[in-house]
Amino acid sequence: MKTILEVQNLCKNYEDTKVLNNINFKVDEGEFIAIMGQSGSGKSTLLYSISGMDRPTKGNVLLSGKDISNLEDEKMAEVRLNKMGFIFQNSHLLKNLSIRDNIVLPGFKSAKLLRDEINQHADKLMEKTGITSVATHDIKKVSGGQLQRAAICRALVNQPDILFGDEPTGSLNSSTTKEVMDIINAxxxxxxxxxxVTHDVKVATRAGRVIFLLDGNIHDELLLGKYNEDENKSSSREKRLFEWLEKQGF
Ligand SMILES: Nc1ncnc2c1ncn2[C@@H]1O[C@H](COP(=O)(O)OP(=O)(O)OP(=O)(O)O)[C@@H](O)[C@H]1O
Ligand SMILES: [Mg+2]
Structure with missing residues (x-):
């Protein structure tokens, strides 16, 4: 397997506070990683330090073998736009644009695809996530689940190598969470x-590997293997995760 992401000796301080403390791990291409841990353990900081939304105090982040930890802001923004997709707890869509315009916008900002390709890709993504019928709607007139699906489409419009999510289902009810996670698994x-990053055990069972952060360190990780719906019905996966989380003191 090819390594897509390598985090080496990553440290992040906010003034005198050490938030991340020498984090090391590798991610293979095609993996699905969930990051869990108590509130304040550094999960969001880790995600932001990896993706260049924030800068590490020390250490390196290699994306497809290329060190991105010291790129100039403009270059970093380019890497983020072209190679990374982001979903947050709230959709962060722009209020004065339709769902469709929100989705194509990062595509038009990037020079990665032609306009026609972006439009086609956006249409396909909306179809896949079931929001075609609200494509022209104002974002104030759609449901939370539809907004989050639109956020997923927007994150994927530039065909990123890696999709990051910081509690992407944190504002959704359990049935919408399931629908959104089905999309992410697909x-x-x-x-x-x-x-x-997630607090939700059900969401974390969708990952192939779960990393547990404790006080800015990787405390342990659990290898669950690729998720498939049928296996999950037996709930053994969830049981393993629960037992492991208990061991972590979660
Ligand atoms: N910009 C900042 N300036 C100063 N301290 C910060 C900043 N961002 C985060 N912190 C501190 O870093 C620690 C880790 O924060 P972080 O947001 O990464 O935690 P988290 O694991 O994502 O928590 P949660 O589950 O509540 O989202 C916390 O103690 C927080 O107060
Ligand atoms: Mg957080």
């Missing part, structure tokens, strides 16, 4: 590497 099966 995207992952098609080859996009996924890394999401």
């Amino acid at each position: 995207i992952n099966r098609e080859g996009t590497t996924v890394m999401i």
Whole structure:
């Protein structure tokens, strides 16, 4: 397996506070990683330090073998736009644009695909996530689940190598969470590497590997193997995760 992401000796301080403390791990292409841990353990900071939204205090981040930890802001923004997709707890869509315009916008900003390709890709993504019928709607007139699906489409419009999520289902009810996670699993099966922070055990069972952060350190990790719906029905996967989390003191 090819390594897509390598984090080496990553440290992040906010003034005198050490938030991340020498983090090391590798992610293979096509993996689905969930990051769990108590509130304040550094999960969001880790995600932001990896993806260049924030800068590490020390250490290196290699994306497809290329060190991105010291890129100039403009270059970093380019890497983020072209190679990374992001979903957050709230959709962060722009209020004065339709769902469709929100989705194509990062595509038009990037020079990665032609306009026609972006439009086609956006249409396909909306179809796949079931929001075609609200494509022209104002974002104030759609449901939370539809907004989050649109956020997923927007994150994927530039065909990123890796999709990051910081509690992407944190504002959704359990049935919408399931629908959104089905979409994320499908995207992952098609080859996009996924890394999401979550507090939700059900969400974490969708990952192939779960990393547990404690006080800015990787405390342990659990290898669950690729998710498939049928296996999950037996709930053995969830049981393993629960037992492991208990061991972590979660
Ligand atoms: N910009 C900042 N300036 C100063 N301290 C910060 C900043 N961002 C985060 N911190 C601190 O870093 C620690 C880790 O924060 P982080 O947001 O990464 O935690 P988290 O694991 O994502 O928590 P949660 O589950 O509540 O989202 C916390 O103690 C937080 O107060
Ligand atoms: Mg957080």
